[in-house]
Amino acid sequence: MRSFKYFLFVLSIFLFFACDSGDIEEKKYTVNNTGKTVKLTGCIRGLNAWEESEYGIALAGFSDDSYYAVMQRTVTPVDDSGVLNFVLNGVSNSISTVELAVTNNLRRRILSLATIDMTAYGGNTPSDTIYLEVGDIDVTPYGCIQMGIFDKACIQCHGGNGRSAGGLNLMKDLSYGNLVDVASTQKNGYYRVISGDADNSLLWQILNEGGENLLHYNHTEVLSSQFKNNLDETKSFIQNWIKNLAD
Ligand code: HEC
Known part of the structure; x- marks a missing residue:
């Protein structure tokens, strides 16, 4: 019984502090989770060449010390025109470059085709959408x-x-x-x-x-x-x- 009361006491302290700092925690959480948004625009031809391949074309975020993508979205063909508006959301501050890259199925960077230096957009707050404009490009293996x-x-x-x-x-x-x-x-x-x-x-x-x-x-x-x-x-x-x- 005594130990149960003690347990409640400890629990109440925990809850008190947890709630007390709740606002701040929540804000931090929101910021980290929202991150930045990178929008890839351009006319990207040849995506079909990657179907059923161990490689793929991805919009991927890398941190300084790794050549494995921390996050990535595989760019898939939209229609025959190849025109794309493709978004990578939630890019956190730990990501130093966002790249249009050839990655393998382990998310390892094989070749980088276009790069944005994310450190140039620094800060803890999410900024507006950052554009990666690649123009008219051919992403077949060749x-x-x-x-x-x-x-x-x-x-x-x-x-x-x-x-x-x-x-x-x-x-x-x-x-x-x-x-x-x-x-x-x-x-x-x-x-x-x-x-x-x-x-x-x-x-x-x-x-x-x-x-x-x-x-x-x-x-x-x-x-x-x-x-x-x-x-x-x-x-x-x-x-x-x-x-x-x-x-
Ligand atoms: C610093 C200059 C330099 C760079 C950089 C360079 N090359 Fe060369 N390359 C040469 C020279 C000089 C020759 C001619 C060599 C000779 O006459 O024997 C040559 C010849 C070649 C040949 C043979 C052509 C023939 O008809 O025999 C190939 C193939 C080739 N290079 C491919 C490449 C590729 C692929 C790259 C990039 C990955 C590359 N080179 C980068 C200088 C360079």
Whole structure:
């Protein structure tokens, strides 16, 4: 009996304090839970290519120290026009970037296609809607390789600045015709990309160990500075793309 009274006493103290601080707690809770809203706008073509794939196109929030998405929504096709108004709600302050990204089924970032730096919108209070405008883009596997790899790590030598090293132009709309089933101009008997056969494609060989001396320029380190944490995933993405070209 005594201990029951003691229990009630302790309980009442607990309730008293719990209620007392209730307002403040509730406010904090609301703010964290509401978060910010990021709206993706643009014309996104090629989403159908991802049906039944281990990869997908997602609007995803990442925190500084992780390449797994903290939160994500898979972007699904709306209609044939590809025009999108797609929203990610509840983006908390722990999220430092929101990205249109290729992620795998573990929510790991494979390639980033467009990024918003959320720290620029700081603060504890939710701000107005933040827009991620991507324009008219192609998110087929090839389009993703263009935006996520060639545009970031290759065009400075291949097509940008009026330079086409090795006679190879990797700029948007030109890269495919410059690569796929096209003979190498630098290495006799080689093809830049052989549809369906990554192992024998010069592109694949020069990016990997053993390909150091195939050309006058060593490409094995070209991807490692851009894709520190997801180098292997980025490479397998290229490998898959070449393999699937045969389909
Ligand atoms: C710093 C400059 C530089 C960067 C960056 C670069 N390359 Fe190259 N690349 C070269 C040079 C130079 C050659 C020609 C080498 C030679 O003549 O043997 C070349 C040749 C090639 C070739 C062979 C072309 C042929 O016909 O034989 C391929 C394929 C290639 N690069 C792909 C890439 C890809 C893909 C990337 C990005 C992931 C890339 N390169 C990034 C400088 C660069």
